[in-house]
Amino acid sequence: MTNVFDRFFTFLKNKRVRFPVWAFVSLSFIYFELLLYVLIGVSYSSLAWLYLMLTGAAFGTLLGALIELVKRRLPRKVIGVFVFAIAPLLFCVEYFVFKSFMTCMNLPSILSGGGDVATGFTSVTFNLILKGFWVILLYYLPLVIWCVFFNFLTGRKDSRIPLIRIGAALLLQVLCIGIINFNPKDSEKLYEQYNFDTAVHTFGLTNAFGLDFLNSVGGIGGSDITDFEIMDSNKYESDDTSLETDTDTEAEDVPIPVVYGKNEMGIDFASLAENEKKSDVAKLHSYIASLSPSSQNEYTGIFEGKNLILITAEAFSAEVIDPIRTPTLYRLATKGINFKEYYQPAWGGSTSTGEYSILMGLVPTNGVKSIKDTIGNNLYFTMGNQLTREGYYSVAYHNNSYTYYDRNKTHTNFGYSEFIGMGNGMEAGVGKRWPASDDEMMRYTFDLYADKQPFSVYYMTVSGHCLYNWTGNSMSARNRNQLADMNASETIKAYHAANLELEKGLSYIVSELEARGMADDTVIVISTDHYPYGLEHSETWGTDKDYLSELYGYTPSNIFERDHSALIIWSGSLEDREEPIVVETPTYSLDILPTLSNLFGFEYDSRLLVGRDVFSEDIPLAIWANYSWVSDKGCYNSNTGVFTPRADVEVDSSYVDRVKAIVKNKMNFSKSVVALDYYNVLFGNG
Numbered sequence: 001m002t003n004v005f006d007r008f009f010t011f012l013k014n015k016r017v018r019f020p021v022w023a024f025v026s027l028s029f030i031y032f033e034l035l036l037y038v039l040i041g042v043s044y045s046s047l048a049w050l051y052l053m054l055t056g057a058a059f060g061t062l063l064g065a066l067i068e069l070v071k072r073r074l075p076r077k078v079i080g081v082f083v084f085a086i087a088p089l090l091f092c093v094e095y096f097v098f099k100s101f102m103t104c105m106n107l108p109s110i111l112s113g114g115g116d117v118a119t120g121f122t123s124v125t126f127n128l129i130l131k132g133f134w135v136i137l138l139y140y141l142p143l144v145i146w147c148v149f150f151n152f153l154t155g156r157k158d159s160r161i162p163l164i165r166i167g168a169a170l171l172l173q174v175l176c177i178g179i180i181n182f183n184p185k186d187s188e189k190l191y192e193q194y195n196f197d198t199a200v201h202t203f204g205l206t207n208a209f210g211l212d213f214l215n216s217v218g219g220i221g222g223s224d225i226t227d228f229e230i231m232d233s234n235k236y237e238s239d240d241t242s243l244e245t246d247t248d249t250e251a252e253d254v255p256i257p258v259v260y261g262k263n264e265m266g267i268d269f270a271s272l273a274e275n276e277k278k279s280d281v282a283k284l285h286s287y288i289a290s291l292s293p294s295s296q297n298e299y300t301g302i303f304e305g306k307n308l309i310l311i312t313a314e315a316f317s318a319e320v321i322d323p324i325r326t327p328t329l330y331r332l333a334t335k336g337i338n339f340k341e342y343y344q345p346a347w348g349g350s351t352s353t354g355e356y357s358i359l360m361g362l363v364p365t366n367g368v369k370s371i372k373d374t375i376g377n378n379l380y381f382t383m384g385n386q387l388t389r390e391g392y393y394s395v396a397y398h399n400n401s402y403t404y405y406d407r408n409k410t411h412t413n414f415g416y417s418e419f420i421g422m423g424n425g426m427e428a429g430v431g432k433r434w435p436a437s438d439d440e441m442m443r444y445t446f447d448l449y450a451d452k453q454p455f456s457v458y459y460m461t462v463s464g465h466c467l468y469n470w471t472g473n474s475m476s477a478r479n480r481n482q483l484a485d486m487n488a489s490e491t492i493k494a495y496h497a498a499n500l501e502l503e504k505g506l507s508y509i510v511s512e513l514e515a516r517g518m519a520d521d522t523v524i525v526i527s528t529d530h531y532p533y534g535l536e537h538s539e540t541w542g543t544d545k546d547y548l549s550e551l552y553g554y555t556p557s558n559i560f561e562r563d564h565s566a567l568i569i570w571s572g573s574l575e576d577r578e579e580p581i582v583v584e585t586p587t588y589s590l591d592i593l594p595t596l597s598n599l600f601g602f603e604y605d606s607r608l609l610v611g612r613d614v615f616s617e618d619i620p621l622a623i624w625a626n627y628s629w630v631s632d633k634g635c636y637n638s639n640t641g642v643f644t645p646r647a648d649v650e651v652d653s654s655y656v657d658r659v660k661a662i663v664k665n666k667m668n669f670s671k672s673v674v675a676l677d678y679y680n681v682l683f684g685n686g
Contacts, residue, residue: 020064020068020153021067021068021076021080021153021154022061022067022068022162022165024064024142024145024153025060025061025064025067025080025083026057026061027060028084028142029056029057029059029060029063029087030053030057030060031142032087032088032091032139032142032206033055033056034052034053035139036095036200036204036205037052039095040098040200040201042201043202044189044198044201044202044639045183045186045189045201045203047183048202048203050179051176051202051204051207052203054172054173054179055176056204057169058170058172058176059169059173059206061165061168062165062169063083064165065162065163065165065166066162066166067079067080067083068165073150080150081143081146081147084140084142084146085143088136088142088143090205090209091139092132092136092139093110094200095132096128099132101348102346102538103197104197104201105197105367106196106208106209106212106366107212108216108366109348109350109368109369112369176207177190180203184641185640186202186203189202189638190211192627192660192664193626193627193664194211194215196211196212197348197625198626198638227283228283228284228286228669229665230286230287230290260295260297260300261295262295262296263293263295263296263594263606263613263616264293264605264606265605267605267682269286269289270285270286272289273286280672280676281676281681287665288607293606293607294598294606294617294618295616297598297615299598299599300599301598301601302573302599302601303596306454306521306523306571306573306600307392307457307518307522307523308383308455308456308457308525308596309509309522309523309525310358310383310457310458310459310525311460311461311524311525312354312355312358312458312459312460312529313461313464313502313526313527313529314435314461314462314464314465314528314529315464315466315529315531315533316464316499316502316527316529316532316566317528317531317551318564318565318566320496320503320566321333321566325482325483325486325500326499326500327503327507328510329503329506331570332526332568333566333568335570335580336524336568336571336574336581337581337582337583338581338583339566339567339569339583339587339614340583341584341585341586341587342566342587342588343563343586343587343589343630344527344529344531344589345559345563345589345623345625346530346533346559346562346563347363347367347530347625348364348367350368351460351529351530352370352371353367353370353529353530354527354528354529354589355460356374357588357590358527358529358589358592358593359382359414359593360374361381361382361592361593361594361609362590362669362674363590363623363666363667363670365667365670365674366671366674371405371406372409374410374674375410376677377413377674377679378677378684378685379413379415380679380683381593381597381604381608381679382414382415383415383593383596383597384396384411385414385415386415386600386602386604387415387454387456388415390454391454392455392456393452393453393454393455394415394456394457395417395418395420395449395456395457396412396414396457396458396460397419397420397421397426397441397445397457397458397460398419398420398422398426398459398462399421399430399435399436399438399440399461399462400422400435400460401421401422401423402420402423404421407419407421407460408421408424411458414458416456416458420445426441426444434473434474435462435464435475435498437463437501438462438464438475438502439501439502439505441505442505442506442509443508446512450518453518454521461501461505463475463498463499463501464501464532465498466533466534466535468492468498468535469490469491469494470490473494473497473498475497475498475500475501476494476495476498478497478501479497479498479500479501482500489547491535492535492550492551495532495535495547495551506526509524510524519571519572520571520576521572521573523569523570523596523599524568524569524570525596526566526567526568527565527568527589527592528565530563531548531562531563532548532551533548535548536548548562559626559637560628560637567589569596583614583615585614585632586630587614587620588611588622588630589611590609590610590623591613591622593609594611595611595614595615598613598615608673608682610623610666619631619632619659621663623663624638626638626639629660632646633645633646633651633655634649636656636659636660
C-alpha cells in the first residue's frame with residue numbers, strides 16, 4: 001500500500017499537478033452546504049441549491065484568498081487545518097441538533113442548552129454520535145485532503161491576486177442576495193419573516209449564521225426590534241353589518257348590552273412616548289398606544305381568590321386523554337373549559353421554549369436561550385408574580401435536575417419563592433431513575449403547600465420524556481401492564497404508559513382537593529411544552545419509523561397538524577355549571593397568561609401581552625416562530641407563502657397582508673420586552 005501511495009505522489013510531482021488554495025476551500029464549503037442540504041432533507045425554496053452554492057463559493061473563496069495572503073507554507077497549512085476543523089464541527093453539530101429536535105438552532109441556543117443536553121443525556125448523545133459517525137467522516141474529508149495533499153495546493157505570491165478574489169467573493173454574495181430579493185417569497189424570509197431554522201433550510205447554514213449575527217447587532221434590511229407597523233393589531237376592521245341596530249324594532253324589545261370595563265392599567269403610553277429620550281423605548285410606547293385594550297367579559301374574575309396549580313406537561317398530547325385509560329385527565333378536559341382548537345407551537349424544539357411561551361405570554365424569539373435572557377428582568381405579568389403580589393404562597397417544582405436550563409435562576413424570577421428539583425430537595429420524595437415519576441413528585445409535594453392557601457404552584461413534569469420503549473423509559477416500564485390490551489405498536493404503548501404517571505399524580509391531587517373541600521377553590525391548568533417529537537423517525541430517540549402518525553391517526557402535512565394539542569383549565573366550581581364553557585376559536589400557549597389574568601380578575605393591561613384573553617373580542621390568532629399563523633379565517637404557512645382559508649370563509653385581498661403585519665408586530669414586541677427590560681421601564685424593579 002505504501003508503494004502505491006509513493007508512486008501516486010511521484011506521479012503528481014512529475015506532472016507538476018497543482019490546485020489553487022482558494023478553489024479548494026471554495027469547493028469545500030460548497031460541499032459542506034450541499035451535504036447538509038441532503039442530510040436534513042427539507043428545503044423551503046426551489047432556489048435553495050443555488051443559494052447554497054453561491055454562498056458556499058463566496059465564503060470559501062473569501063477564506064481561501066485570506067489564507068493565500070499568508071506567504072509562509074507552514075502557517076498557511078496550520079490556518080487551513082484550523083478552518084477545516086472548526087467549519088465541519090459547526091455543520092455536524094447542526095446536523096445532530098436537527099436529528100434530535102427536528103429543528104435547526106442558532107449558536108446562542110446551542111451554547112445555552114447544549115451542555116445540559118450533553119450531560120443530561122450522555123448515553124443518548126454518545127449513541128447519536130456513534131450512529132452518525134459516518135456523517136462526521138464525510139464532513140472531515142476536506143481536512144484529510146488538506147493535510148495529505150497540501151504540497152500540491154498553491155497560493156499566489158502576488159498579493160493583488162488574493163485581493164481580487166476577495167472582491168469576487170463579495171460579488172458572489174451580492175449576487176446571491178440579489179437573486180433572493182427578486183424572489184418575493186424568499187425575500188420575505190430574509191427580511192420580514194427571519195427565523196434561523198427557516199434561514200438554514202432556505203439559504204444554507206453559512207448564510208443563516210451571518211443573518212443571525214446581523215440580527216443580533218441591530219437587524220437586517222433596516223429592521224430592528226422596535227420596528228413596528230403602527231396599527232391596531234388586536235382587532236379586525238369589521239365589515240359585519242349584522243351588528244347594526246334595526247331601526248324598525250321597538251326600543252323596549254332591544255336587549256340592553258352589558259358594558260364591561262377594559263383590561264388596561266391607565267398608563268398614558270402616548271405621553272410616555274413623547275417624553276422618552278431613548279428612541280427604541282419611545283417606539284415601543286407608541287406601538288402600545290396604538291392598540292386597543294380588550295374588554296372584560298362575563299368570565300372576568302370567576303377564579304378570583306382561588307388557588308392555582310399550573311402544569312407544563314412534558315411531551316403531552318391531546319391523544320393521551322381517554323375516558324378509560326386516563327379518567328382524571330378526561331374529566332379535567334371535558335368538565336372544565338373545553339378548548340376545541342389548541343396549539344403549542346414547537347418554538348425551537350425544546351422544553352424551555354414551550355415553558356417560556358406559557359409562563360411569559362411572549363414569543364421565545366431567541367430559541368433555547370430565550371428563557372435565560374429573562375434573568376434579572378422584571379417579569380411583571382407572569383402568574384407567579386401576579387399572584388405573589390396578591391399575597392399567595394408561591395412555589396415551583398420539577399422532578400429533574402434543578403439546575404437544568406438554569407431553572408434555579410429563571411423560575412424564582414417568574415415569581416416563585418422557591419424552585420425545588422432533583423438536587424435541592426425533590427430527591428427526598430422522588431426516586432432517582434430516568435425519567436422520574438410525576439406521580440411521586442405530586443404526592444410528595446402536595447402536603448408542602450396544601451395548607452398554605454391561597455397558593456400558586458407550578459409543576460414542570462418529566463415522566464413523558466422520550467425515549468419511548470420498555471428499557472429506556474422507567475415510567476413506561478412501570479406502567480407497561482396497564483397498556484397490555486392496547487392495539488398499538490410498542491413505541492406508542494410506551495408513550496401512553498409514560499404519560500400514565502401524570503394521570504396518577506393528577507388523580508391523587510384531585511382526590512385530595514375533594515377530600516379536603518378545596519376543589520371548588522382550586523384551578524388546575526395543563527399544557528404541553530411541545531409535541532412528542534420523540535415519536536418521529538429519529539436515530540437519537542431510537543425510533544425506526546414515524547410513530548407520530550400512528551399516535552395522531554394521520555400523517556401531519558404541516559406544522560399546524562403537527563402542533564395541535566390540548567389545553568386544560570379546570571376548577572371544581574366549573575363542574576356545577578349546567579353547560580360547559582366551550583372555546584371554539586383557535587387558541588395557543590401565549591393565550592394562557594392573558595386568559596388566566598382575566599379569569600382571576602387581575603388588573604392587567606392586555607396590550608402588554610402577545611396572546612389574548614380567549615373570551616375577549618381580540619383576533620383569534622396563533623403564531624409560530626417562523627411567522628406562520630392560524631386565525632379563525634384560515635392558516636398561513638410562511639415556508640410556502642400560501643394562505644389556506646377555512647371552509648366557507650372568504651377574505652378580501654388585504655386580509656393576509658394585514659395579519660402578516662400584525663404577526664410581525666407581535667414578534668418584534670416579544671423581542672423588545674426582553675431586550676429593553678420593558679416591564680422594568682413601566683413598573684420599576686419590584
